[in-house]
Structure formats: C-alpha cells, structure tokens
Amino acid sequence: MLPPPRPAERDLSESVLSLLRGEAPAAQASSEEIDRCLRRYECGGYLHAAWSAARRLDSLPRDWAEGIRRTHRKTVVDNLAALAEFRRFAGHLAEDKVPFILLKGCAYLLDLYPDPGGRMLTDIDLLIRRPDAGRVARRLAGAGYTGEVGSDFPENRRFEMWYPGAAHCRFELHWRLGLPTRSDLDQESIWTHAVPGILEGISCRRLAPEDAVLYHVLHAADHYFGPSLKWTLDLREMFRKWRLDEGVLLERARAWRCRTALHLALRQLDKVFPGAAPPRLLGGTSPGPIRSLLQRGYLSSDPLSFLTVRGDSPWRYPQRCLLVDRVLDSFLLTLQVMSRPVSRRLAGPPAPPWEWRD
Numbered sequence: 001m002l003p004p005p006r007p008a009e010r011d012l013s014e015s016v017l018s019l020l021r022g023e024a025p026a027a028q029a030s031s032e033e034i035d036r037c038l039r040r041y042e043c044g045g046y047l048h049a050a051w052s053a054a055r056r057l058d059s060l061p062r063d064w065a066e067g068i069r070r071t072h073r074k075t076v077v078d079n080l081a082a083l084a085e086f087r088r089f090a091g092h093l094a095e096d097k098v099p100f101i102l103l104k105g106c107a108y109l110l111d112l113y114p115d116p117g118g119r120m121l122t123d124i125d126l127l128i129r130r131p132d133a134g135r136v137a138r139r140l141a142g143a144g145y146t147g148e149v150g151s152d153f154p155e156n157r158r159f160e161m162w163y164p165g166a167a168h169c170r171f172e173l174h175w176r177l178g179l180p181t182r183s184d185l186d187q188e189s190i191w192t193h194a195v196p197g198i199l200e201g202i203s204c205r206r207l208a209p210e211d212a213v214l215y216h217v218l219h220a221a222d223h224y225f226g227p228s229l230k231w232t233l234d235l236r237e238m239f240r241k242w243r244l245d246e247g248v249l250l251e252r253a254r255a256w257r258c259r260t261a262l263h264l265a266l267r268q269l270d271k272v273f274p275g276a277a278p279p280r281l282l283g284g285t286s287p288g289p290i291r292s293l294l295q296r297g298y299l300s301s302d303p304l305s306f307l308t309v310r311g312d313s314p315w316r317y318p319q320r321c322l323l324v325d326r327v328l329d330s331f332l333l334t335l336q337v338m339s340r341p342v343s344r345r346l347a348g349p350p351a352p353p354w355e356w357r358d
Contacts, residue, residue: 012037013303015064018217019047020229020272024053025064034067041304042120042228045070049118076117079109083116083200085162085169093128098136100204101127101194103174105230107206109195112237123160123170127190129176130157134356137161137173142356149352157180159353178214182324183257185215206335209242210249210278217265218258221323223274224316225268225306234271236276246341250284257325259285264295264323286294295322322328351353 016037017024029037038044048068057065086106093100102110103125113119128136137159141147145161153159155205157176162168178185193208207215213235220231238244253259263285266277287295298319300308309315 004224008033010302013305015043016047017062017303019051019060019191020233022050023057024060027062028044028061031063031067034063036069037065037272038071040118040227041062042230043117043233044068045075045117045119046230046233048072049113049115072117075120079116079119079121081167082106082121082124082169083097085171085182087200087202088163089124089140089171090204093136093218094138095200096132096135096139098132100127101191102204102206103127103177104216105234106199107197107212108234108237110199110310112234119234121169122170125172125174127174127177129191133159133173133175133353137353137356147352147354149350153352154350166212176267178218178258181329183261185211185218185219185256187221209238213238213244213249214256214258214262217261220265220268222322224309224311224319225264226306227310229272229304231265232268232272235265236273239269239278241289244278246278246284249281252283257329259289260287260323262326263287264306271306272304291322298322 011027012029012033015027015029018025020043038047044067048057048071050155051060051068057068060068083106090100105119105121107122108119109116109121137147140161143163147159147161150156151157156179158172158174160170160172162170177186177190190207190211193207194212197204197206206212213324216234216238217232220235223231249262253262263282266282266285270277270282286292298307298309298315300306307319309319334353
C-alpha cells in the first residue's frame with residue numbers, strides 16, 4: 001500500500017490539482033520540490049500548454065512558473081530527439097515494407113498535443129504483425145540496434161530495441177495488444193479499423209479512436225493508474241478532441257473484456273476533472289456491488305493518486321484481480337503468475353526475436 005502523503009507532499013498535490021483546474025497554487029515550494037513534483041506526475045508540459053494558451057503563465061508565483069517552463073523546455077528537447085530517432089527507425093521498417101500502427105503517446109502528438117512539449121514521451125510504441133517480428137528484429141540488430149526482452153517475455157508479446165547513444169530512445173514493438181488472461185482485444189479488427197496518419201513526414205497508421213481509448217485504459221490499468229497523471233490527461237484530451245461513439249465504446253469494452261479498466265479510468269478522470277467523464281460511459285461500465293465494495297479499499301484519499309498500490313507492491317496481486325472483468329480471468333492470471341518460475345525452469349530461457357529463424 002502507498003503510505004499516506006506527508007502534509008508537505010499533500011500541499012504540493014493539491015497545488016498541482018489547482019493548476020490542472022486553472023487555479024493558482026496555494027502552496028509555497030522550493031524549485032527542487034516543484035521539479036520533483038512535476039516529474040512524479042509528468043504534467044509540467046501539459047500545464048505549460050494550458051496556462052500559456054490562457055495567457056496566464058506569468059500570473060503564477062515565480063517558482064511555479066519557472067518550474068513549469070523548465071519542465072516544458074526539457075520535454076521539448078527530449079521529444080524532438082525521440083522524433084528524430086523515430087524517423088531513422090521508421091526508415092528501416094519502410095525499406096522492409098513492414099506495416100505498423102503507432103501507439104500511445106507518440107500517436108497522440110498527431111492531434112491531441114500540437115505543442116511538442118505538451119506531453120512527455122517515455123518511449124515509442126508500435127504494433128507490428130507477428131510474422132514480421134523476427135525479420136524486423138534481425139534487420140534492426142544488423143543496423144546496430146540493441147534489443148531487450150522483459151522477464152515476462154514472450155507472454156507479453158513485445159520486445160524493445162534502441163540505437164545506442166547518450167540520449168537514445170527506446171522502441172517497444174508489440175505483435176499483440178492486450179493479454180489473453182486479462183482482455184480479449186480483436187486483433188484483426190484493430191488492423192482493419194486503423195486510420196492513416198503522418199508523423200515527422202513518415203506515413204503510418206494509428207488506432208481508431210474507440211480502439212485507442214480502450215487500449216489506453218488497459219495500459220493505465222497495467223500501471224495501476226499512476227503515479228503519473230499523463231494517462232488521465234490523455235484521456236481528457238481524447239474526450240475533448242475526438243468524436244467518440246459512446247455506444248461503440250460500451251459494446252467494444254464488453255466484447256474486449258475491458259469494462260472494468262474503462263470504468264476506473266473514467267473515475268480517475270472525474271476525480272481530477274469533475275464532470276469530464278461522460279455519465280453514460282460511467283453508468284454503462286459500473287461494476288457490481290461486491291466488486292465495488294472490494295475496490296473501495298484500494299482507492300486513495302490523496303488529491304492526485306487514484307489507487308493505493310504501486311507496481312512494486314505485494315498488494316498489487318489482489319488488486320490486479322479487481323482490474324479484470326471476469327472471475328475466471330482473475331483465476332487464470334493468478335495461475336499464470338504462480339506457474340511462470342516452474343515453466344521457465346523446464347523450458348529454459350526463450351529466444352529473443354533477433355534470434356528467431358522464421
């Protein structure tokens with residue numbers, strides 16, 4: 001469980017919440033405290049865009065205004081460097097005629113964030129098809145890229161590659177979205193519904209809006225909805241700037257088994273921005289009374305935190321079972337986690353994609 005915030009930390013949280021709602025912060029803080037707070041919540045670029053658009057940034061207390069500007073400048077530099085890496089990376093895919101779908105933060109730069117410093121990029125995620133994974137990995141390895149797989153590979157259906165350097169950008173390549181024991185995303189319809197886009201002069205595809213929302217909330221649930229606020233801010237911009245069909249969202253959330261993740265993401269959105277979550281979606285995804293009662297014990301009283309667990313907490317295991325739609329999925333998920341060490345010992349370490357011979 002997350003410890004209750006110390007009074008000074010809570011003051012900072014409440015100040016950030018005020019800033020997100022267009023109000024001046026009440027707490028006085030040092031530059032170091034402000035920088036640390038903005039890094040934790042990953043919202044400095046968003047605040048810069050909002051307060052600059054309203055021509056009110058200079059009205060803030062000096063330390064807050066300067067902290068927001070510093071964060072924005074760093075985000076611009078980091079994002080432009082990542083986009084330069086994307087141009088080189090995508091060139092390899094184009095030469096091999098490998099189709100891909102741009103995912104998450106990088107895709108949101110196409111229309112949700114016109115300011116390149118408005119949204120921090122941790123890495124760049126792409127969806128490719130499974131038959132292309134081995135040859136893409138080998139091509140990139142031959143071009144000098146380094147690769148890495150996680151401890152839950154290949155169950156997670158993804159791997160990372162990056163070009164070594166002082167400020168390298170990691171590319172996470174997925175060949176499936178969602179895990180069978182947690183959701184049931186229709187993989188073929190994702191490709192069929194994907195829409196074209198152009199980023200940095202590179203032609204690509206991106207998820208259809210409704211698909212993007214559902215994959216987005218599943219990803220946020222995988223990270224227990226925090227501590228970063230960027231996923232909540234993304235969701236807010238989706239509802240503000242995209243024409244979303246609420247009926248399609250509800251039906252697809254049911255079919256893809258991600259109603260719980262959507263409901264919790266909407267509740268987090270409503271906590272930060274009251275009234276921002278569409279009532280029809282909140283009501284249409286509401287869990288039953290028993291699940292609601294169990295979930296209540298994990299909700300945080302902190303102004304900006306949503307759940308009381310983190311990804312490194314032992315309490316994440318019972319919480320994880322409350323983030324999936326079906327009781328059977330909870331059982332299968334627990335069984336998979338418990339059996340992984342044994343199956344790994346029996347089968348040996350899996351070969352990474354750059355060693356595959358398709």
